[in-house]
Amino acid sequence: MRAPVFGQALRTFTRGGPLVLALTFATYSSIHVTVVALLPTFYVETELLGLARIAPMTAFVAAVNVAGNILGGIAVHRGIARWKLVIATFVLIGLSALLVYDERLIFEVRLVAAVFLSFIAGIIPACLFATVAVVAPTAALVGATTGLMMQGSQLGQLVGPVAMAKVVTWTGTWNTAPITLITAAVAGSLLMLVVRRIERRRISD
Template sequence: MVAPKTEGTAAPSPTRPARTNWGVGLLLFAAGVAAALQIGKAVAGLPSIRADLGLSLVAGGWVLAAVNVAGGLSGLLLGALVDRFGHRRSMLAGLVLTAASSALGAAAQDGTLLLLTRFGEGLGFVLTVLAVPPLLVRVTARADHGVMFGVWSSFMPTGSALGVLAAPVLLAHGGWRALWLAGAVLTAAVALAVAGAGRTLRPPGDRARLRPSPAMRAVLTAPGPLLVAGAFAAYALQYLAVIGFLPTLLTTEYAVPAATAALLTAAATIANAPGNLLGGWLRGRGAPRSVLICAGSALMGLSAVGIFADGSPLGLRYACCLLLSFAGGVIPATLLGAMPALAPSPQAQSATVGLGMQGSTLGQVAGPPLVAAVATATGGWGATPAVLGLAALIAFALGLALHRFEDKATP
């Protein structure tokens, strides 16, 4: 057993409270869940969208990936702007933009408008998730850092699973458009709740400062954030490629009913959350970040073989999906917890998180279209393990490289 770390008895810093405000922390978690729901709804609604709008498999892959384009292209820049504009303001702006884009997307009559609104949802998603980590630091005592960020890192599987679980009822009664409208309503409600916690989240003297941030250059020249971004990209490529096409795989390869496929996908998605919590707990017990990243990457790569190998029975494929999601869950928990500590300065926290999320979103943008293109070119899923295995190997190597930053990345 790894011995727990001791945090000492030093007085809290100006940005660290003596006691954790769990109520506000969970409200911030809800903001991330609402943003991540936009990814899960597309996973569940993809077969219905393709049938309604006549989209190809590759175009369907872009419906999954378009929500990540904004973060993939400009995560670092957006992170720097979030630092300058204010974390609370940016989070609220992101939630409002996400809700509005989802509502507009429900009216799409072709793939072009749908993809544009997915880009808007993605921009809102990025603004939200870049702003939350510094706010969590503001309401979390140092001793609870690992647990809080373990909980926070599960926002993605929790939100995605919520979208998938809600899909069967909404798809049956209003089609994919009802799913989009429900996502808009929920996100707007969370935005109103977060706005009510304004005094708690607003630091003294908080004002928007719309000047170019010098933090961008510092972040881009710091090796720690670059390694985190690369590892996040490799992880995210594998995760969304598997979870994104799981309903399609189940319905086309095994004739699983759509409602059952949605439930199985939700279970595979939510399996990531216990992995997130495990990663946060192990970090709190002193487990090295490099070990967690390398172990998770190795298990993800091995699982991909069982998922996509030709002739794999349904039971084996699904068990490997669960393993990939659970084992991979320790990786984002580890990386998200390291980002604020690896920032070159306290004023560059969101820029550092932005670079990490840019890596994550680049992986999510690349994963579904790449896997779809390989499957289309080869006439099946058989070559997919090679693609995902390479990504797992990259994440493993970057995890090893992060070992030299272990002391600095300890909160």
């Protein structure tokens, strides 16, 4: 029984579609988890706020991502192209990231930008999960493809916060924090174009 399972896992990993989809999910998770995880530190250092005030704000920023998931599902259900949704979302993420960490702006504006970033980012998982069945090597490997995509999520959660912390520490300012988020957004957009090409090829076959 082990051989077939190993063979299925190997086939899923070595086929382009599932791997690219997993890397795309990694860029999303690196953005969302980084913003939420480091937001308390950012506010403590720049606003001198206590954790009692920061905790509910951060929880709300994290929670609105669920609403974005629902919005993404509705958009996909209505027939809006998934690749367009994902790329448009990455663009909005990049723009809002510039506002979140701009220390020249008042706190309220930056907080609203963080809420918007988390909310709009939620569209991406809905689109990627809807793409799994299309890029999976076979119908029997949809589960394996989903599993690989979730491993991509874990990769992003590991790399994202570390990368931002390194950049902020090296430059000595939070104004440079968007560099990592925008880099991930650009990478995610390019990867989604590859996913689209794979998807079109699968459909034409």
